[in-house]
Amino acid sequence: MTAQTLNTFHLIPRLERQAHEHKGHAGKVLMIGGAPGMAGAILLAGRAALHAGAGWVILDFVDERAISVLSDQPELMLRVAQVGDVAQIHPDVIAIGPGLGQGNLVKQLLSEALQSSALLVIDADALNLIATNPHLLSQLKARSSLSTVLTPHPGEAANLLKETTEQIQSNRELAIQKLVDLTGSIVVLKGQHTLLHAPEQSMQVCLRGNPGMGVGGMGDVLTGVTSAILAQGIRHGLNAYEAACLAVELHSVAADNLLNQGVGPIGLTPSEVLLEVRNLINIK
Ligand SMILES: NC(=O)C1=CN([C@@H]2O[C@H](COP(=O)(O)OP(=O)(O)OC[C@H]3O[C@@H](n4cnc5c(N)ncnc54)[C@H](OP(=O)(O)O)[C@@H]3O)[C@@H](O)[C@H]2O)[C@@H](O)CC1
Numbered sequence: 001m002t003a004q005t006l007n008t009f010h011l012i013p014r015l016e017r018q019a020h021e022h023k024g025h026a027g028k029v030l031m032i033g034g035a036p037g038m039a040g041a042i043l044l045a046g047r048a049a050l051h052a053g054a055g056w057v058i059l060d061f062v063d064e065r066a067i068s069v070l071s072d073q074p075e076l077m078l079r080v081a082q083v084g085d086v087a088q089i090h091p092d093v094i095a096i097g098p099g100l101g102q103g104n105l106v107k108q109l110l111s112e113a114l115q116s117s118a119l120l121v122i123d124a125d126a127l128n129l130i131a132t133n134p135h136l137l138s139q140l141k142a143r144s145s146l147s148t149v150l151t152p153h154p155g156e157a158a159n160l161l162k163e164t165t166e167q168i169q170s171n172r173e174l175a176i177q178k179l180v181d182l183t184g185s186i187v188v189l190k191g192q193h194t195l196l197h198a199p200e201q202s203m204q205v206c207l208r209g210n211p212g213m214g215v216g217g218m219g220d221v222l223t224g225v226t227s228a229i230l231a232q233g234i235r236h237g238l239n240a241y242e243a244a245c246l247a248v249e250l251h252s253v254a255a256d257n258l259l260n261q262g263v264g265p266i267g268l269t270p271s272e273v274l275l276e277v278r279n280l281i282n283i284k
Pocket residue numbers: 037038039040041042097098099100101124125153154155156165166169190191192216217218219220
């Protein structure tokens with residue numbers, strides 16, 4: 001199979017806000033992560049979701065101590081993660097994984113997310129948990145079609161397929177096909193020339209982006225942007241595959257725009273990229 005080059009910006013007008021719309025039309029995103037030492041990952045994902053247009057963004061922190069030090073974005077709703085939150089909050093989209101860590105509570109939170117009817121974005125440690133826990137994998141497979149987006153980098157893809165990073169990178173198209181077959185989900189295989197694929201969808205490749213994106217937190221921003229586009233797409237006529245494709249292209253083009261403005265590649269930050277994503281979504 002040969003991937004088609006991603007070309008999604010014609011979808012942006014569908015996200016346009018009509019005069020009568022309120023935050024409910026932009027969707028509610030619940031993000032779960034932020035274990036000790038990794039609060040920044042979920043905070044970046046949350047800030048990205050906010051700047052990419054989600055109506056509400058609620059961050060569930062695994063590390064309760066993190067909440068008191070994170071006050072630079074008061075629009076975010078900060079909570080301590082607990083079993084039962086998904087049922088209480090009723091999110092449109094759940095993103096789980098950035099800085100999630102491992103452990104029993106985290107497994108229960110992931111299992112709860114996998115059983116919910118919300119759209120799901122699964123990243124980072126949540127992918128590694130699925131890779132080592134057949135019960136979580138079967139819960140993932142039981143989800144309805146095109147309701148879940150997985151965003152592995154090559155290391156996480158290797159864990160899921162029980163291969164090495166080198167094997168993944170030596171044939172990325174084969175790897176993403178195997179990931180789709182294994183999980184039945186929308187898969188975003190990150191890295192240079194990010195690939196997207198899903199059951200019954202055509203494989204896409206993103207030829208945008210640059211090595212300035214190789215910095216901790218850049219994937220967390222993609223998780224946030226993807227969640228926000230999914231959340232807005234529900235009431236704006238974008239399916240989850242279209243939303244994932246648009247998010248990847250926005251993220252990469254934002255990083256390229258910054259490069260063209262003389263920002264980076266060395267020292268380009270995820271925080272700058274998420275602001276440029278907002279600029280791109282609002283261009284008419
Ligand atoms: N501010 C915070 O709090 C932040 C917290 N974070 C959180 O930290 C946790 C650990 O996540 P992590 O991804 O950094 O480490 P990890 O899973 O060991 O994978 C690294 C290995 O994967 C591979 N690999 C990756 N990309 C590749 C590529 N393009 N091309 C090829 N290979 C590639 C590569 O493997 P190698 O080549 O070495 O075999 C590499 O060594 C996680 O929860 C995350 O959310 C981060 O989000 C950062 C900001």
